[in-house]
């Protein structure tokens with residue numbers, strides 16, 4: 001397993017759909033300054049070589065920190081750098097195959113969108129470091145996905161998984177209390193954080209709310 005994420009409460013995603021290339025380093029610094037426990041690079045429109053070029057500029061920011069840097073979708077880009085993690089979706093390679101290719105020391109996460117997929121993540125607990133549950137609410141960041149609602153958050157919370165899990169999708173400061181009341185203890189917020197002028201302040205607000 002790549003890391004013990006039980007103490008993590010806020011997972012930030014540096015999404016190139018929101019942050020232009022020239023601002024990625026400054027935005028990543030703000031995510032780290034705010035106390036993001038995990039940071040993912042999500043670059044859906046870029047090629048592997050472009051992702052590697054971006055990662056070349058981001059990786060040095062993580063030196064001396066304990067914050068895992070995760071690459072969305074692209075195992076080839078992740079494997080180009082020591083210690084980078086990977087996030088896979090339901091249509092990507094299986095957690096078992098991803099773990100076999102990554103080796104033991106990197107963080108691996110999986111998206112889930114139903115009770116069955118959440119149970120599937122738990123069945124792969126030996127390969128995974130975390131799973132994500134969502135999208136809880138409709139979101140322009142992932143417009144093709146049907147929201148799973150707070151019911152799935154409640155369902156997963158009632159399973160009391162030992163494997164850390166994060167609620168994701170349409171989560172904003174104004175609806176965070178509903179997500180936490182449904183039983184989530186860890187969350188991901190993309191647009192609410194990235195679109196803020198000072199992302200570090202917003203992350204600090206999320207962390208305070210998640211811990212209270």
Ligand SMILES: Cc1ncc(COP(=O)(O)OP(=O)(O)O)c(N)n1
Nearest residue numbers: 072073087088089090111132168188
């Ligand atoms: C932490 C986290 N959770 C969910 C996702 C979504 O992954 P996926 O379903 O593969 O969709 P894309 O992000 O690849 O469009 C994620 N990236 N990170």
Ligand SMILES: Cc1ncsc1CCOP(=O)(O)O
Nearest residue numbers: 135139141169170189190191
């Ligand atoms: C990547 C992803 N996977 C499920 S929802 C989502 C996007 C979440 O973005 P936002 O926090 O802006 O709704």
Ligand SMILES: [Mg+2]
Nearest residue numbers: 072073088089
């Ligand atoms: Mg994916």
